[in-house]
Amino acid sequence: MDIAIIWNNEQARGDWSVQNGDLALDNPLRTAIMVSLFSDRVAPETLSSLDQAVGMAAAPDAAGSNHNDRRGWWGDAFAQEPIGSRLWQLQRAIKAGQTSTLREAEAICTEALQWLMDDGVAAAVSVTATWASTKTPTLRFSVTVTEPGSNAAQQFYYAWAWEGLT
Known part of the structure; x- marks a missing residue:
């Protein structure tokens, strides 16, 4: 077991959950x-x-800096592979058509989860993205993971909303 992280779509952040203190x-x-x-x-x-x-633009220069804002975690400077995903870059995408941004989101998620297979945590990982039928631009995606030595796959469902997507 691991510490539970509860994702809050409205605040676009996760937090630990406390039960019974x-x-x-x-x-x-x-x-x-x-x-x-x-x-x-x-x-x-x-x-x-x-x-x-999909219309992503390069990162703008940070105020007072000659370097692009490429985000990331400072600890990645010491790692072979960075952690996390580039979903944040979709804020710079244009929702043109129904599939190109979805395929990009799937590719970004697959890139972020590749370490599960590289480290032997999963035998297979697949991601499927769809648009939610709500007013707020919301990307829904499912992640299917098959662990080594298992025929049963586990599915996890997520939604991600952002501002500025047209």
Whole structure:
């Protein structure tokens, strides 16, 4: 078991859950997926063709700086692979068409979860993204994970809303 993280769509953040005066516990795979998807991964220096196809713009210069704001975690400077996902970059995307941004979101999530297979935590991981039928631009996605030596897959469902998506 691992500490439970409860995701709040309205505040776009996760927080630990407390039950009976103690930290609540949850499936460690769910916690690993949430950290992987909802932590800001450092953006690459150049945009991929898929990034450009959905209308992502390069990171603007930070005020008073000559460097682009590529986010990320400072500890990644000492790691082979950065943690987190680049979902935050979709704030710079244009919702043109029904599928290009969805495919980009799936690719971003798959990139963020690749470590599960690399480290032997999962034998297979797949991500499916859809648009929610609400006024607020909301991306819904499901993550299906099959653990090594298991035929049964676990599914996890998430929603992510952001401002400025047109």
